[in-house]
Amino acid sequence: MSTDAVPDDDRSARLLLRTAARELAEIATTLRSASVHATAAATDGAVGGALPRAPAAGLRAQRAVLRAVTNRRGLGYAVAGGTAGALGAKLGGMVGAHSLAVRVMTTSLRLRIAAVTLQNPELAADPLLRRLSEAVAADREIESVRALCALVRDRGTARALSAIAPVFGEVLALRALLDQNPLNDRTAWLIASGSSVASADPITGLSNRAIAVLDVGEGAARRVAPRPDEAARLRSRGSLLDFLANLCAVGPTGRALVQSVMGPDGIERHVVQVPGMRIGDPDHESPGDLLGAFSSTLLDSAPFSRALAKAIDDFGVPAGAEIAMVGHSAGGAAIMNLAQDAMFCARYTLTHVVAIGSPVDFKRPASPHTWVASITNQHDLVPSLDGQGAGNCFDLHPDWYVVDYTDPTHLFPACHSLEHYTANLAEDLPEAREHIERELRPYQGPVTRSQLYQLYDREAPARRTIETRRVTTAGGPVELPIRCYEGLALTAYFTVDAQAAARLLGDRGRAVRMGGRALAAIHAFDNRRSSLGEHREVHLGIVVDDPGGRQPLRTWRELLARADRRALGTHFVASAFTDDLVCAAASEVWGHAAFVGDLRVECDAGRLHVEVGAPRDPAMALSGPLGPGLPITARDLVVYSHRGGIPLRSHIEERGGRRAHPSPGARLTVGTADHPVARHLRDLGLDGARPMLCLVSPARRSRRDAGVPWPAR
Amino acid sequence: MPVRPDAITAHAQTLGADAEALTECATRLRALAARLRTHKATPPWLYDTVNAHITACVVASADLAEASARLRAYAALTAEGPDDGPV
Structure with a gap:
C-alpha cells in the first residue's frame, strides 16, 4: 500500500x-x-x-x-x-x-x-x-x-x-x-x-494571500486544563505513536500540547504537539481557524506560529534546549513556520519536525540540522493546497524524509483525519513508522511535564469591566451576573404532545407549535470554571413564545432575532444542580423549581451522556451518538420563569463554537424514581424518545444576569 | 528620445543567447523522446506531442536568431547615422 x-x-x-x-x-x-x-x-x-x-x-x-x-x-x-x-x-x-x-x-x-x-x-x-x-x-x-x-x-x-x-x-x-x-x-x-x-x-485567480493577510494578530497562548477524559487519554511516555495519540485526544480545538520528556540519555527535551484546523467559525479568535490555516500555508509567519512560540515561552523551555514538533494539517504548516524562523531556531535547538497531512512543500527550516518528516496520503487534498501533490516531479526536499502513500480508503475528508493517519502509521506503514521512531529516539522516555494551551490570534484586551453586585440567598451571597469561563453545553430538543406541554406550563406560557407538536428542551451545562466554582446543571424546559399575551409569533423569523429583541424562549419547568449555592440562586433569583443532586454532563468521541439522579437509579439519562454535525453560530438563550407569581425574563449570553447534530442517535431513558424531572418527562411522554436536534458547545463561555419582570411594566 | 545603441545591442545579445538555449532545448527534447520511445509506460500520445515541440523549438530558435541579427545590424547603424535603405 x-x-x-x-x-x-x-x-x-x-x-x-x-x-x-x-x-x-x-x-x-x-x-x-x-x-x-x-x-x-x-x-x-x-x-x-x-x-x-x-x-x-x-x-x-x-x-x-x-x-x-x-x-x-x-x-x-x-x-x-x-x-x-x-x-x-x-x-x-x-x-x-x-x-x-x-x-x-x-x-x-x-x-x-x-x-x-x-x-x-x-x-x-x-x-x-x-x-x-x-x-x-x-x-x-x-x-x-x-x-x-x-x-x-x-x-x-x-x-x-x-x-x-x-x-x-x-x-x-x-x-x-x-x-x-x-x-x-x-x-x-x-x-x-x-x-x-x-x-x-487556480480556478478564479483570486489571490489567496489577500485572504491570508486578513489573519492578523500577535498570537497568544493561555494555559488550560484538559477535561478529565482528555487527561486520561494523554500518554505518559514519549514516542511517535504516543504523540499522535495525544494529538487525537486534544483534537482540532485550537489548542496545543507542550510536554517535557526524559530521554534515554537522561536529558530532558521538549515536544510541541499541534493539531489541525479548528472546526467551526472560519474567522474565530483561534489562530487555527480556516483563515489561520490559509495564512499558515501561504505566509512565513502567522498568528498560529506566533501563538505556538508564546506557548513554548510560557512553558519555560530553557534557551538552547532541544525541541521536537509534531503537527497535523494546518498545525504542520504552523510548526514549519516556526522551523523557518531564524530567531526561534537561534533560541532553541529545533531537532525534529514531523508534519502529517500538511501543505509544507515550500517551507524550509532555518537550521540545516533540523530533521523534517512529511507524511501525506495521496488521496488527502489538504497537503496539495500549496500546489504540489502526488504528481510532484520536483525533488523539492532531497534531505527530508517524505512518506507519500496511498491506501484503499480513498474517501476525503476521512483520509485527512489524524485518526486515519495514525492508523496508517501504526498498522500499514511499519517501515516509515520505525524510521521516524528511530529518529525520535532522544524523545522516547517518560513524560515529566505536560501543559495544554488554548491558542488565540491576539492577547486578550484589558478585561471588559462587568458591573457586578451581590445578592443574598439562603445558600449564601451570590455575585451577579454568574459567569462561566470554560464549560460544555449540550442541548437536546424533542417534539412532545402539545396538550401535555400546555398542562405542564399552565398559565405560565404558551408553547410554540411545530407541525401541531410542542418543543421540549433539555439544557445541560458542565461549568468547569465559573464565578461560582465548578458545577453542573440540567434544565428541562418547554419552548414558548411571548408569554405577554401577544399573538403567536412567526417562529422561524424569531430565531434570527437578537436575544434582547427575541420573544421566543424556553420556560424552565425543572432544574437540577450539583451545588447548593447555585441551586439557591436559581430558586431565589430566577424562581426556578430547583433541586440538588447527582448530575453527569459529558460529551466525548461523538457521544453525549447526560444523567440526573443517583448513578444506580437515575431519574433520567440521555445517552448515545450525536451523529453527523455542522458548525453553527452560538445563540444566546432566552429564559422565562416565575418568581413569586411574577413572570421573569432573562437571557443567557453564550460564546464559543457550537455544532448542530440534526439526526442524533441518542435516546432518553426516564427512571422510576419520584423525581420532579422524571415526573415531567413521563408526563410529556418522553421515555424512550430520541431528540430531533442536539446542539453541542464544547468550549462554552456564558453570562447570566437576574431576570426582569415580563411583560415590562 | 536619445538614441541608445547599447540597449539595442543588449537585446540582440540576449535574444542570441536565447536562440542557442532553444537549440539546446530541441536537443534535450530529442534525447527525451529517444529515452521514452523504448519504454512501455510512455503514453502513446507523447511522441507526436514531443515531436511538435521539437519542431517549434527549432523554428523559435531560428526566429530569435534572426531577430538578434537584425537588432545587431540596427544597433550598428544607429551608432553610425541615418539609414535610407529599403524597408
Missing part, C-alpha cells in the same frame, strides 16, 4: 515519467524566459526611439522581434513579462492564444498525471475520471466542466474530490493554463513549474 510496496517496474516507470515531466517543465521555463526577453525587446522604447536614425533596419528588426513572439509555428503567442507583456498575455489568454512554453508545460503536467495513474490505476480505469482528465488536457473547457459535474453527480462531492485528489493540483493547473481566464495563469505556472507556493485560487 505504501510507495515502498510497489513493484520495481512500476517504480522505474514512474521515475522515468516524472523525470521527463521535470525536464519538460525546465524546458518550458527556458521558453518562457526567451518569450519574456523577446517581449522586452519588442516593447523597449530604446528600440523604437532610434528609428529616425536607421528606419529601414529598425523596422526590419522590429518586425523580426514581433515575429519571434507571435509565430504560431515557433514560440506561439509568447507575449510575456513586464507591464506591456502582462497586458498582452492577459489579452492572449482571453482569446485562448497559447505560447510554446504553455504547450510544453501542459505536456509536463499530462506526464505527471500519467505517472500518478501508474500508481493509482483507478484513475485510468474509471471512465468518468478518464473523461475529465482527457477533456482538461485537450483544452475542451465546456466538456471538462461537464465531466466534473458528471463525476460529482455520480459520486457525490466527497467521493469525487477523493477520486481526483491524487491529480488535483495537476488538473487545476492544466485547466488554469488552458482556460480563458488570464488571472489564474501565474498560479498555474507556479504549480506546474514547482517554483513556489500557489499564491492564488
Whole structure:
C-alpha cells in the first residue's frame, strides 16, 4: 500500500515519467524566459526611439522581434513579462492564444498525471475520471466542466474530490493554463513549474494571500486544563505513536500540547504537539481557524506560529534546549513556520519536525540540522493546497524524509483525519513508522511535564469591566451576573404532545407549535470554571413564545432575532444542580423549581451522556451518538420563569463554537424514581424518545444576569 | 528620445543567447523522446506531442536568431547615422 510496496517496474516507470515531466517543465521555463526577453525587446522604447536614425533596419528588426513572439509555428503567442507583456498575455489568454512554453508545460503536467495513474490505476480505469482528465488536457473547457459535474453527480462531492485528489493540483493547473481566464495563469505556472507556493485560487485567480493577510494578530497562548477524559487519554511516555495519540485526544480545538520528556540519555527535551484546523467559525479568535490555516500555508509567519512560540515561552523551555514538533494539517504548516524562523531556531535547538497531512512543500527550516518528516496520503487534498501533490516531479526536499502513500480508503475528508493517519502509521506503514521512531529516539522516555494551551490570534484586551453586585440567598451571597469561563453545553430538543406541554406550563406560557407538536428542551451545562466554582446543571424546559399575551409569533423569523429583541424562549419547568449555592440562586433569583443532586454532563468521541439522579437509579439519562454535525453560530438563550407569581425574563449570553447534530442517535431513558424531572418527562411522554436536534458547545463561555419582570411594566 | 545603441545591442545579445538555449532545448527534447520511445509506460500520445515541440523549438530558435541579427545590424547603424535603405 505504501510507495515502498510497489513493484520495481512500476517504480522505474514512474521515475522515468516524472523525470521527463521535470525536464519538460525546465524546458518550458527556458521558453518562457526567451518569450519574456523577446517581449522586452519588442516593447523597449530604446528600440523604437532610434528609428529616425536607421528606419529601414529598425523596422526590419522590429518586425523580426514581433515575429519571434507571435509565430504560431515557433514560440506561439509568447507575449510575456513586464507591464506591456502582462497586458498582452492577459489579452492572449482571453482569446485562448497559447505560447510554446504553455504547450510544453501542459505536456509536463499530462506526464505527471500519467505517472500518478501508474500508481493509482483507478484513475485510468474509471471512465468518468478518464473523461475529465482527457477533456482538461485537450483544452475542451465546456466538456471538462461537464465531466466534473458528471463525476460529482455520480459520486457525490466527497467521493469525487477523493477520486481526483491524487491529480488535483495537476488538473487545476492544466485547466488554469488552458482556460480563458488570464488571472489564474501565474498560479498555474507556479504549480506546474514547482517554483513556489500557489499564491492564488487556480480556478478564479483570486489571490489567496489577500485572504491570508486578513489573519492578523500577535498570537497568544493561555494555559488550560484538559477535561478529565482528555487527561486520561494523554500518554505518559514519549514516542511517535504516543504523540499522535495525544494529538487525537486534544483534537482540532485550537489548542496545543507542550510536554517535557526524559530521554534515554537522561536529558530532558521538549515536544510541541499541534493539531489541525479548528472546526467551526472560519474567522474565530483561534489562530487555527480556516483563515489561520490559509495564512499558515501561504505566509512565513502567522498568528498560529506566533501563538505556538508564546506557548513554548510560557512553558519555560530553557534557551538552547532541544525541541521536537509534531503537527497535523494546518498545525504542520504552523510548526514549519516556526522551523523557518531564524530567531526561534537561534533560541532553541529545533531537532525534529514531523508534519502529517500538511501543505509544507515550500517551507524550509532555518537550521540545516533540523530533521523534517512529511507524511501525506495521496488521496488527502489538504497537503496539495500549496500546489504540489502526488504528481510532484520536483525533488523539492532531497534531505527530508517524505512518506507519500496511498491506501484503499480513498474517501476525503476521512483520509485527512489524524485518526486515519495514525492508523496508517501504526498498522500499514511499519517501515516509515520505525524510521521516524528511530529518529525520535532522544524523545522516547517518560513524560515529566505536560501543559495544554488554548491558542488565540491576539492577547486578550484589558478585561471588559462587568458591573457586578451581590445578592443574598439562603445558600449564601451570590455575585451577579454568574459567569462561566470554560464549560460544555449540550442541548437536546424533542417534539412532545402539545396538550401535555400546555398542562405542564399552565398559565405560565404558551408553547410554540411545530407541525401541531410542542418543543421540549433539555439544557445541560458542565461549568468547569465559573464565578461560582465548578458545577453542573440540567434544565428541562418547554419552548414558548411571548408569554405577554401577544399573538403567536412567526417562529422561524424569531430565531434570527437578537436575544434582547427575541420573544421566543424556553420556560424552565425543572432544574437540577450539583451545588447548593447555585441551586439557591436559581430558586431565589430566577424562581426556578430547583433541586440538588447527582448530575453527569459529558460529551466525548461523538457521544453525549447526560444523567440526573443517583448513578444506580437515575431519574433520567440521555445517552448515545450525536451523529453527523455542522458548525453553527452560538445563540444566546432566552429564559422565562416565575418568581413569586411574577413572570421573569432573562437571557443567557453564550460564546464559543457550537455544532448542530440534526439526526442524533441518542435516546432518553426516564427512571422510576419520584423525581420532579422524571415526573415531567413521563408526563410529556418522553421515555424512550430520541431528540430531533442536539446542539453541542464544547468550549462554552456564558453570562447570566437576574431576570426582569415580563411583560415590562 | 536619445538614441541608445547599447540597449539595442543588449537585446540582440540576449535574444542570441536565447536562440542557442532553444537549440539546446530541441536537443534535450530529442534525447527525451529517444529515452521514452523504448519504454512501455510512455503514453502513446507523447511522441507526436514531443515531436511538435521539437519542431517549434527549432523554428523559435531560428526566429530569435534572426531577430538578434537584425537588432545587431540596427544597433550598428544607429551608432553610425541615418539609414535610407529599403524597408
